[in-house]
Amino acid sequence: MAKDLVLGIDIGGQSSKLGVVDADGAIIEQTVISSLQTELLAYITDLTNAIKELVAKTASIGTVKGIGIGAPDGNYYRGTIEFAPNLKWSYGPDGKPTIVELATLVKNFTGLPVTVTNDANAAAMGEMAYGVARGMKNFIMITLGTGVGSGIVIDGKVVYGHDGFAGELGHTCAVPGGRQCGCGLTGCLEAYTSAMGVARTAREMLASDSRDSLLRKLDPESISSKDVYDAAKQGDALALEIFQFTGRLLGKSLADFIKFSAPEAIVLFGGLTKSREFFHDEMIRTMEENQLSFWKGKVKVLYSSLKDSDAAILGASALAW
């Protein structure tokens, strides 16, 4: 008998990952498209083509019944992406991030029901169903990718809030009066502890610090967090300091997030966690230093155990059931 299947989509700043998932949470077919399209129509064309291809490929196994999408600034209640500064195709004619009726568009072009949520909420759902947060009722997922996202789980449920936008912890203030963030505010955590943020820290430190560094061989404008990681791997002192600085800011913010919902654990996820050997200890030290006495040493910090793309695809697919 043909199985019931769902399709999970994880829209990230760089790429969008799609996977067809069965009722047991197995990803039976997947693909990736670029998120770097600048035109909405071009991106939606790529996305719906990829969806149709996956649906066709899995037709012998089962029928895709619905689509769940995790996207930056995705709104669960409204099925929209609203004001996502890291997705160029979400910009309006005035050059500013605008409201994309994502669920409506994808539903119209595929004929399938579509549910949208914040990418970090999707990752949190995936982690709760299949990852390190299995069995946990209270945790906070922080995604350290191109930007910084968050999915908050309280009593076993993702928090959406009054309007569907809960969990914008990447835009809480980490440094009062600090760096300009893509969202329009200044000093946001995302401007420091994302892949972009680490690259900005590198540029700043290279300008303000006269020490020799492997990073000086690179064009400052094109330095990436991967470059900083590679330099740190070779013991480069400046690169190591960049990650220490990153860990310190992240740890301080995590301490404050815990004061909100008293989670059992913080789960970290996303590309930047590949550099955790260089920021983990400083992050934990700073988190504990800024923790209220009754939480000191008690709140776990875990790293996603799922393959990078899987948590978000599985989480998004869970929306579609």
Add this chain to the structure above:
Amino acid sequence: MAKDLVLGIDIGGQSSKLGVVDADGAIIEQTVISSLQTELLAYITDLTNAIKELVAKTASIGTVKGIGIGAPDGNYYRGTIEFAPNLKWSYGPDGKPTIVELATLVKNFTGLPVTVTNDANAAAMGEMAYGVARGMKNFIMITLGTGVGSGIVIDGKVVYGHDGFAGELGHTCAVPGGRQCGCGLTGCLEAYTSAMGVARTAREMLASDSRDSLLRKLDPESISSKDVYDAAKQGDALALEIFQFTGRLLGKSLADFIKFSAPEAIVLFGGLTKSREFFHDEMIRTMEENQLSFWKGKVKVLYSSLKDSDAAILGASALAW
């Protein structure tokens, strides 16, 4: 026929308010005792005597079936007050705040079942049942009293978190590297936007600012937030600036709190709200300035509509049903 009654207790830094409440939420008898006792046994003696007196006074109307207590650092799961720096009688022999088994003590001395929660959670429950948050499913209660507390309501339920300590927003960092707080951390919101915090701001500004002020007639060490209010009422420029500074820090923190749970409203409560005419506009301005675009102008800031003591007594009593 004798009614079923419950007893709600609101333990504040200065005083503890007790009220016997009927099933319609009417407070039919109430009393107040001091919270300033330094010995635990002395405080518990006062408290249980007051309870017995209220139970006796209302015996002709009905039977008190249980007690609900809202207290700083009250833990719903454990029935304890843990590490409450503002309650001297909660300090251990080593001079540090310790764990008071409040539910057990009061139950033993009164024979009634006792439920404990954080004072701000109790106020939030009262506000949701009888006040400005009636019908709201998502709001954050911030109590601006001797300290700063918070009660977070998501999907109509108070958030307790993994260990019962959720909602310690008064100890999130408002000023990195700022004032020493009673909790052991530095720069906490409570060290600035509480009654104590306003008095500290007054002392700091009097020392750093050479302008004339009505406040200079007072002993700096004994200045209270009420003194600052009285001076502001007379148009004293320094006093007005103290409240502007307070509003600014509060507004910035509120903007970040909204990023967590996307509430429909923030509800402010407590003694310091009596000075709102002097900080409200600056608080709102700063909150909006630090708000993500999709929340600008959308999240209400309301003041408790219940009499100061009533919200917390009613909320605490709701625990006992």
